[in-house]
Amino acid sequence: MPVDQYNLPDDRGHFGQFGGIFVAETLIPALAELKAAYEAAQNDPEFRAEFEYELAHYVGRPSPIYHAKRWSNLLGGAQIYLKREDLNHTGAHKINNCIGQAMLARRMSKPRVIAETGAGQHGVATATVAARYGMECVVYMGSEDVKRQAANVYRMKLLGATVIPVESGSKTLKDALNEAMRDWVTNVGNTFYIIGTVAGPHPYPMMVRDFQSVIGRECIPQMSALAGRQPDQVIACVGGGSNAMGIFYDYIPHTEVKLVGVEAAGHGIDSGKHAASLTAGRPGVLHGNRTYLLQDANGQIIETHSISAGLDYPGVGPEHAWLKDSGRAEYVTVTDDEALAAFHDLCRYEGIIPALESSHALAYAARLAPTLAKDTILLVSLSGRGDKDMHTVAEKSGIQF
Amino acid sequence: MSRIAAKFAELKSQQRKALIPFITAGDPEPGQTLPLMRALVDGGADIIELGVPFSDPMADGPTIQRASERALAYGISLKIVMGMVREFRKGDATTPVVLMGYANPVEAYGVEAFAADAAAAGVDGVLIVDYPPEECGEFSRVMKAAGIDPIFLLAPTSVESRFTDVAQLGSGYIYYVSLKGVTGAATIDTDEVAQRIPSIRAKVGMPVGVGFGIRDAASAARIARVADAVVIGSKIIETIEQAPAGTAAERVTAFLRQVRTAMDKETRS
Numbered sequence: 001m002p003v004d005q006y007n008l009p010d011d012r013g014h015f016g017q018f019g020g021i022f023v024a025e026t027l028i029p030a031l032a033e034l035k036a037a038y039e040a041a042q043n044d045p046e047f048r049a050e051f052e053y054e055l056a057h058y059v060g061r062p063s064p065i066y067h068a069k070r071w072s073n074l075l076g077g078a079q080i081y082l083k084r085e086d087l088n089h090t091g092a093h094k095i096n097n098c099i100g101q102a103m104l105a106r107r108m109s110k111p112r113v114i115a116e117t118g119a120g121q122h123g124v125a126t127a128t129v130a131a132r133y134g135m136e137c138v139v140y141m142g143s144e145d146v147k148r149q150a151a152n153v154y155r156m157k158l159l160g161a162t163v164i165p166v167e168s169g170s171k172t173l174k175d176a177l178n179e180a181m182r183d184w185v186t187n188v189g190n191t192f193y194i195i196g197t198v199a200g201p202h203p204y205p206m207m208v209r210d211f212q213s214v215i216g217r218e219c220i221p222q223m224s225a226l227a228g229r230q231p232d233q234v235i236a237c238v239g240g241g242s243n244a245m246g247i248f249y250d251y252i253p254h255t256e257v258k259l260v261g262v263e264a265a266g267h268g269i270d271s272g273k274h275a276a277s278l279t280a281g282r283p284g285v286l287h288g289n290r291t292y293l294l295q296d297a298n299g300q301i302i303e304t305h306s307i308s309a310g311l312d313y314p315g316v317g318p319e320h321a322w323l324k325d326s327g328r329a330e331y332v333t334v335t336d337d338e339a340l341a342a343f344h345d346l347c348r349y350e351g352i353i354p355a356l357e358s359s360h361a362l363a364y365a366a367r368l369a370p371t372l373a374k375d376t377i378l379l380v381s382l383s384g385r386g387d388k389d390m391h392t393v394a395e396k397s398g399i400q401f
Numbered sequence: 402m403s404r405i406a407a408k409f410a411e412l413k414s415q416q417r418k419a420l421i422p423f424i425t426a427g428d429p430e431p432g433q434t435l436p437l438m439r440a441l442v443d444g445g446a447d448i449i450e451l452g453v454p455f456s457d458p459m460a461d462g463p464t465i466q467r468a469s470e471r472a473l474a475y476g477i478s479l480k481i482v483m484g485m486v487r488e489f490r491k492g493d494a495t496t497p498v499v500l501m502g503y504a505n506p507v508e509a510y511g512v513e514a515f516a517a518d519a520a521a522a523g524v525d526g527v528l529i530v531d532y533p534p535e536e537c538g539e540f541s542r543v544m545k546a547a548g549i550d551p552i553f554l555l556a557p558t559s560v561e562s563r564f565t566d567v568a569q570l571g572s573g574y575i576y577y578v579s580l581k582g583v584t585g586a587a588t589i590d591t592d593e594v595a596q597r598i599p600s601i602r603a604k605v606g607m608p609v610g611v612g613f614g615i616r617d618a619a620s621a622a623r624i625a626r627v628a629d630a631v632v633i634g635s636k637i638i639e640t641i642e643q644a645p646a647g648t649a650a651e652r653v654t655a656f657l658r659q660v661r662t663a664m665d666k667e668t669r670s
Binding site: 012020021022023024025026028029030032168169174175178181182185188282283284285286287288293295297298299300301302 | 455456457458459460462463466470473478479480503504505506507508509510530531532533535536553554555556558559560563578
């Protein structure tokens with residue numbers, strides 16, 4: 001398919017061989033209902049206007065683009081521009097999608113929303129919108145993550161959500177996702193499942209991308225105004241891949257703009273302790289879609305590692321799988337240590353504390369910039385702020401609070 | 402005629418309904434799977450559903466997930482499960498075996514290779530929980546070509562167009578999931594099932610088994626009155642879990658015998 005006519009997914013949610021609806025029959029009607037409701041909402045000018053209003057007045061959009069001149073000069077090559085999703089309400093891009101889905105839940109008369117969360121960012125964003133719209137909110141979180149992310153668990157509780165620790169499997173994000181699916185299939189009549197990334201069964205990957213695509217849509221006029229042209233490369237971190245799809249989507253037809261997704265290499269790809277599904281995985285079926293997965297020879301999903309909990313997931317959104325195979329986007333990896341170094345650099349040279357997830361995209365830009373001419377432009381998605389990562393970073397530096 | 406079709410024909414002539422227990426291969430440890438399969442047959446099983454363990458069993462409740470985790474701790478793979486069926490076949494040429502599991506282990510093995518090896522091992526049917534009809538036209542064709550029945554789920558929430566889809570792609574029997582939720586969840590609503598089964602059977606043109614939420618002889622008997630088969634999973638896994646060491650097989654046989662007796666009394670009276 002020529003990317004200037006890009007119109008994926010198809011009606012059944014396929015991005016080429018990826019995506020689809022791989023769920024038990026019990027969930028099929030719920031997904032059909034969601035798909036119909038989402039299509040109706042998309043075609044409803046009132047829904048779109050309200051979404052725009054909420055993004056402007058509740059989230060604080062548009063988020064600015066900032067030219068990181070000092071850091072760019074120190075690196076001595078390309079100019080790095082940052083799309084400041086960290087300045088959104090709740091401190092990350094996650095809220096864009098949560099507002100859209102919560103509005104849809106209200107439209108579908110579902111008074112209860114559920115979510116899964118790893119580090120707690122999507123859980124906090126979901127709890128936030130549930131409070132905003134007066135909905136009951138239940139968040140599933142692996143019991144290991146509950147221990148590691150006590151502050152976010154408390155945030156969710158402050159916002160009125162119930163946090164349920166999940167004890168099964170590896171007790172992390174993928175197990176929380178399994179448990180949320182089970183809740184949904186049991187309580188489908190009154191419950192809306194707010195998925196936080198561009199994965200899961202159709203229509204989730206498309207719907208989450210659409211809600212997040214505001215990121216890239218804003219960038220195009222902003223870059224024209226700020227730099228007089230579009231960037232040479234757009235760089236974003238990829239776990240499930242929602243901030244990356246959000247910033248990539250409107251750039252897909254702009255074939256002169258290179259799209260680069262940065263996966264978490266953890267302790268290094270060769271160590272086996274990483275979360276780089278596109279780089280080191282094989283296509284398979286998990287959590288409702290076909291995509292690249294980290295799996296063993298027998299098709300069992302393997303445990304992943306990243307210093308960034310938000311990237312610590314064995315799958316990836318199916319649209320990224322398509323973008324990789326089609327060659328429209330390139331996927332690279334950055335280790336824990338490289339991400340940490342970029343984290344510190346942005347703190348020290350630009351006065352911005354980035355999320356560890358976003359630090360992976362920053363680290364790749366920092367690796368690339370010195371090799372490029374000074375008039376090259378790299379646009380990096382600064383998907384979230386790093387307040388939530390204080391503990392992790394301090395611990396790495398041998399500091400205890 | 403396939404083993405599954407032959408079994409349903411035989412049962413029909415006897416005015417009996419099929420009893421289909423489920424166990425997870427390799428649970429609680431690999432050496433017990435063959436004795437447990439034989440114990441199921443001794444207890445009156447007509448067809449055995451053998452679970453292929455998966456790391457992320459989204460459609461199952463905690464009981465079957467625990468069984469899956471115990472089996473995976475022993476490294477039970479799809480290949481090993483097919484080996485177990487091959488062993489079982491050496492002593493039992495007639496009881497159909499249906500493998501039940503998730504798509505990813507099958508895709509990792511390769512669909513064509515799986516079909517060939519499963520058929521050679523003596524597998525009669527395959528139920529892939531996360532392969533709804535819209536995603537598995539090709540899979541279904543490959544299974545049928547290998548002489549394996551692709552078995553599909555229907556749910557209380559399924560609209561009528563789904564009946565036609567599974568009728569086209571499926572064979573052997575239809576597995577009607579009797580309640581919303583995951584395996585082992587709540588208790589079955591037999592009235593709802595009684596209402597739905599006749600129209601489903603008429604539409605799909607094959608036997609309809611009912612599962613999810615059947616936990617004792619009484620509920621099994623009530624379901625046997627209206628359905629063609631009764632599937633019991635979580636309750637059997639719990640029986641295995643709770644059995645003192647060395648007694649799982651006899652406990653399972655004893656439990657199934659009660660169910661069998663109650664079902665036959667119901668359908669032959």
